[in-house]
Amino acid sequence: MPAGSSSPAREGRAFPLTEIPPMTTRPTARRLRLLALPALVLVTLAGARAADDPAPPRFEPATTRTLREFGATGRPDADDTAALARAFAVSDQSCLDGEGQSYRVDGMLRIEKSVCLRNATLVQIAEPFDTSRAITQTCPAIEDAAAVVDCGDPAVPQAELAALGRSLSIRTLLVRPAAPDRQIRINFVNVTVDRGRHPDIGSRSDSAGIWLQQAERIDLDRVEITGYGRGYGLMIVDSRNVTITDIHLHDMIWAPYRGDAPLTRERAKQFGWNSIPVREFRYANGTTIKESKFYGVRVQEGVTCGFVTRSTKVVVTNARVSRCGAFFDTGFLPWQADGFDIGSSSENVTFNRPRIDQVWEGIDVVAGGTGIRNLAINDAVISDVFAFGIKLGYSLSDVRVERPTVTRAAYDGIIVYGPVRNAVIRDAVLSEMGYFDLDRAPMQPWEGTSVGGIRLSKGTSGQSPEIVFPDGVTIERARVANRVRPGAYFYGFINSGAANARLIDATATGYRTAVSTGFK
Numbered sequence: 001m002p003a004g005s006s007s008p009a010r011e012g013r014a015f016p017l018t019e020i021p022p023m024t025t026r027p028t029a030r031r032l033r034l035l036a037l038p039a040l041v042l043v044t045l046a047g048a049r050a051a052d053d054p055a056p057p058r059f060e061p062a063t064t065r066t067l068r069e070f071g072a073t074g075r076p077d078a079d080d081t082a083a084l085a086r087a088f089a090v091s092d093q094s095c096l097d098g099e100g101q102s103y104r105v106d107g108m109l110r111i112e113k114s115v116c117l118r119n120a121t122l123v124q125i126a127e128p129f130d131t132s133r134a135i136t137q138t139c140p141a142i143e144d145a146a147a148v149v150d151c152g153d154p155a156v157p158q159a160e161l162a163a164l165g166r167s168l169s170i171r172t173l174l175v176r177p178a179a180p181d182r183q184i185r186i187n188f189v190n191v192t193v194d195r196g197r198h199p200d201i202g203s204r205s206d207s208a209g210i211w212l213q214q215a216e217r218i219d220l221d222r223v224e225i226t227g228y229g230r231g232y233g234l235m236i237v238d239s240r241n242v243t244i245t246d247i248h249l250h251d252m253i254w255a256p257y258r259g260d261a262p263l264t265r266e267r268a269k270q271f272g273w274n275s276i277p278v279r280e281f282r283y284a285n286g287t288t289i290k291e292s293k294f295y296g297v298r299v300q301e302g303v304t305c306g307f308v309t310r311s312t313k314v315v316v317t318n319a320r321v322s323r324c325g326a327f328f329d330t331g332f333l334p335w336q337a338d339g340f341d342i343g344s345s346s347e348n349v350t351f352n353r354p355r356i357d358q359v360w361e362g363i364d365v366v367a368g369g370t371g372i373r374n375l376a377i378n379d380a381v382i383s384d385v386f387a388f389g390i391k392l393g394y395s396l397s398d399v400r401v402e403r404p405t406v407t408r409a410a411y412d413g414i415i416v417y418g419p420v421r422n423a424v425i426r427d428a429v430l431s432e433m434g435y436f437d438l439d440r441a442p443m444q445p446w447e448g449t450s451v452g453g454i455r456l457s458k459g460t461s462g463q464s465p466e467i468v469f470p471d472g473v474t475i476e477r478a479r480v481a482n483r484v485r486p487g488a489y490f491y492g493f494i495n496s497g498a499a500n501a502r503l504i505d506a507t508a509t510g511y512r513t514a515v516s517t518g519f520k
Contacts, residue, residue, distance in 0.1 A: 309343025
């Protein structure tokens with residue numbers, strides 16, 4: 001495993017409690033009967049309903065209004081936040097057309113109704129909160145990804161918490177109904193969101209360029225998200241019937257907050273690429289967190305370019321993801337910033353022809369909760385990743401990865417991790433494992449470790465510390481080859497304990513030790 005990491009899997013995302021809508025209505029008799037059923041039965045019933053329900057029609061109002069009609073100017077010296085808010089207040093009545101103009105936004109725009117938006121660019125202009133007075137001490141090394149360490153920094157004054165909160169929770173476009181039991185429809189065509197020019201703004205779990213939640217149908221066509229700051233490019237949660245076509249997520253870069261130690265190659269050498277301590281803010285909760293201030297945590301992904309979680313019937317076609325990373329003393333590194341992630345309690349998710357490069361991990365499946373069922377990744381092309389090209393992890397079943405091409409993955413091309421059941425990887429072409437190119441120069445961050453082409457590895461379910469193994473994995477017609485740097489990887493195929501694993505018609509060249517290990 002990479003130095004300084006107990007496992008290759010990322011811990012589950014911690015969503016703010018405000019994102020989980022409470023039950024505000026009294027349960028009916030039918031709901032009481034359902035509540036008495038075992039959790040597994042409830043999940044099965046919910047999945048069956050979602051699969052059988054026909055998708056509602058695309059949201060396309062009969063009338064169109066321009067953003068100019070609401071007072072938006074699109075001038076580079078103007079703040080159009082208020083005008084856009086007026087337009088989005090009636091977003092369910094007409095399709096809104098930005099006429100190809102760019103509109104400057106200070107902070108968060110919230111939409112609580114169905115929305116159709118076309119031909120608009122939104123540019124975030126919010127300034128980050130100056131955290132230098134709140135981060136004054138040095139943090140020790142932190143090995144546990146769940147640990148929150150008091151590094152001795154001062155508490156943030158009560159009078160400054162609101163301004164700090166606005167800077168840490170910055171979603172340029174948040175589309176979510178106000179009522180927890182309501183569903184909306186979303187239709188974006190030719191829309192761009194620029195997250196801004198400040199890599200030290202936002203937070204990794206509560207900020208986004210576009211955040212979409214509680215939608216019964218989502219259609220995204222030619223959407224582009226870029227810009228600096230922590231958090232997500234695109235976040236989709238608690239939704240179904242999602243169709244994403246020709247999305248472009250790129251150049252999303254984060255940095256430590258002001259006052260925190262800068263990211264340097266020397267610190268990475270000191271702590272390990274997975275163990276550098278960074279600051280994150282925590283509000284006092286009266287129990288484990290005594291004061292509202294910044295605490296030290298082990299670094300995790302500061303940016304995730306695209307993330308889908310707790311959603312079903314999702315099809316992503318022709319996604320293009322590039323240059324997600326962090327600013328180091330030597331410039332950009334594709335470090336701790338994933339390309340596209342699939343999160344917990346999702347099913348029937350398909351990726352067709354994604355193109356991903358210069359990221360931490362290309363496609364990362366982090367299936368906590370009730371896990372993920374029925375995932376298909378077809379014709380993925382992934383290159384120059386700091387760690388894994390494709391990671392299939394935690395509670396995951398019925399997986400098909402067809403015809404993936406992974407070039408220059410510094411750790412493994414594909415890893416299957418923890419309790420993954422019934423997975424097929426077919427016709428994989430993996431080349432130049434063990435390093436990646438950074439500005440056309442090779443970099444080997446994990447030298448000395450057992451790098452491979454495809455790895456089956458022990459892990460956890462994402463909720464329990466119990467170690468479990470993949471079961472029922474078939475690797476068929478896979479090819480691993482290093483021609484530029486022979487010997488940069490150890491094995492073509494590694495099985496460290498998976499049950500019922502089959503390796504069929506697989507070859508490797510340019511390895512250091514053997515074609516495979518752990519297979520019968």
